[in-house]
Amino acid sequence: MRILLVEDETDMARALIAALNRQGIVVDHATTLDIANEAARNDVYDVALLDRKLPDGDGLSLIPILRGVQPGLPIIVLSALNSTDHRVAGLDIGADDYLSKPFSTDELLARIRAILRRPARIGEASITVGKLRFDLNGRFAEAAGIRLDLTRREILALEMLMRRAGRTVSRHALEEAVYGFDDEIASNALDAHISRLRGKLAGAAVQIHAIRGLGYVIQASS
Template sequence: MRILLVEDEIEFADTVRGALAREKYVVDHVDRLALATEACRWNVYDLALLDRTLPDGDGLSLLPSLRAAHPGIAVIVLTARGEVADRVNGLDEGADDYLVKPFALDELFARIRAVRRRPVELGPEEIHVGALVFDVANDEASVNGVRLTLARRELRVLSTLVKRRGRTVLRESLAQGVYGFDDAIQSNTLDSHISRLRGKLAAANAGVEIHAIKGVGYLLQVRE
């Protein structure tokens, strides 16, 4: 899952971003509405975490453009504005959840899982390719009922390939799905993730193959 965190309190944002990264989420952090709008132009997000009081406006004002750019995106407001009227306003404006600061990180994780379990109009909750089953809501992969143990970036590679199964995914698009824009990317790291992922899928008899399309990208398809 790729998350957009819009928060201007840097220390708080660093804490949340680090905790989410340990939970295997890819997180992009911006501290302005203008930067959030720009990020949405170039990246695909599954979830947005919005502060309300930002230097250039109310985080709620981002909701219309977020929904337009990413239909089905889940949105959780993280804010110190905890009055009943504020919470009602946030939910009425279209937020899926509203969490008042300070909060426990475990509660944030639980709320993220909850909003991701809600049915959306885009696509199935599970994607089946060969013997591989990918749980879209929980970002988990299994083969014959056994969950695959994947590193965070291996999971992001698989998620991107599964969602575009049968189609070639450009290297640039795959890297975008795997790395946050604050991450350092070395030229050979994506190939390393692919190599390890191939080995784990083969060991689990997943019945799928990842093909390299020279000079273009990668393709996931059922093994013949």
């Protein structure tokens, strides 16, 4: 899962990023409307968390832009502006939820899970390739019915490959799925993750092939 966090308060942003990372979520952090606008036009997100009082304007002004580039994107407003009028304004302009500061990270995570459980967003529940099944809601993988012990980044890489099973996924797309845009990425980091992932998929009747100069593809073993 990849989340766009638009928040200019450094301490809050760090706390939220740490909490989300512990849940296996990649976070792209934007501190201004301009940075968030550029991020939304270049990446696809599962959820956007949006502060209102930003250095270059009201975060609510970003909602129509986000809706324009990704119509189904769930948006949760996080704001100290918590009067009834403020909450109504946020929901009326298109936010899916409005959480008043201060709030607990546990509550935020619960609200994210609730939004992603909505029937209109669930879609298919899992993807199966060979004997490997990836649960899209629980975000775990099973090989021949046995749950695999995967790291957060291995799960993110496998999810991207499974969603595009049979098609080549570029290195760039995989790196964007696995790392936030603030992460420093060693040149061989992705290859190391894929190598370890291959080892954990023994018995799953799948293979991850490297396509020279392009990326990787996951396919059922013949």
